Amino acid sequence: PYRVIIIDNCSWLDSASWGLALAVSQYLKKVLLVVSLRPLVGEPAFSQISSSKSTLVIKLDPMDFDQSVDFVRRKLGVRGIPHEVEDVIRTKTQGVPLILEELANALITLDICKVEGGQLHLVNEQEKNLQKVFSNAKPLVALFTTKLDRLEHMELVILQTASVIGITF
Numbered sequence: 513p514y515r516v517i518i519i520d521n522c523s524w525l526d527s528a529s530w531g532l533a534l535a536v537s538q539y540l541k542k543v544l545l546v547v548s549l550r551p552l553v554g555e556p557a558f559s560q561i562s563s564s565k566s567t568l569v570i571k572l573d574p575m576d577f578d579q580s581v582d583f584v585r586r587k588l589g590v591r592g593i594p595h596e597v598e599d600v601i602r603t604k605t606q607g608v609p610l611i612l613e614e615l616a617n618a619l620i621t622l623d624i625c626k627v628e629g630g631q632l633h634l635v636n637e638q639e640k641n642l643q644k645v646f647s648n649a650k651p652l653v654a655l656f657t658t659k660l661d662r663l664e665h666m667e668l669v670i671l672q673t674a675s676v677i678g679i680t681f
Contacts, residue, residue, distance in 0.1 A: 514542045522549035522558070530557035537561050574607030583609065585632075587616040593632040596642055597625065621662075 519525070519533060534557040537545050545561075552558050562569055575583060580601050585593060597619065605611045619625040624642050625632050634642070663671065 514544055516544045516546065518546045518548075520548050522547045523552055525555075527555070527557070530555055533557060534560055537564065537567075575609065575612070576607060577602055580605055580607050580612055583612045584616045587613060588620070588627060588632055589630075590627055590632045591630045594625070594634050596634060597632065600642060618659075 517536060522530075522533070525533070533545065533547065536543060547561070549558075561567055581593065581598055584597070584601060585591065600615065601612070605615060619632070619642075620627075623635055626635050627633075660668065660671070
């Protein structure tokens with residue numbers, strides 16, 4: 513039987529971890545190594561893995577507008593969404609699934625929209641809040657900042673402390 517090893521967010525791997533991934537790809541038999549990452553340049557081990565004749569590289573492009581709207585509709589389990597939300601999808605999400613998913617979650621958790629009768633509706637003229645949340649040129653920053661604003665005090669202190677310590681401590 514084959515074994516599958518999945519490494520996600522490989523853009524964040526250090527050179528030693530890339531070396532291990534390369535060794536796995538070269539020396540372990542009956543192993544399917546799946547790595548996901550953003551475009552990466554300059555990592556020798558990645559270059560070796562991706563140029564191997566046994567490697568299949570699948571490039572995922574951003575979703576187009578219709579796919580993006582459909583993604584948000586399916587995420588929220590609705591048949592239709594307001595034009596104002598479609599405008600945000602068109603202008604702010606760039607077809608990136610993470611941004612689309614965070615947008616869908618934010619619409620409900622921030623009480624900007626509600627689901628009624630299989631449709632997504634703006635709550636009490638929340639169009640202004642919708643534009644305010646997503647007026648930032650960087651939609652991910654806006655989405656995560658909005659989430660941070662809703663944290664309890666202790667959660668915020670822990671997150672602030674962790675951000676100062678960093679990933680190595």
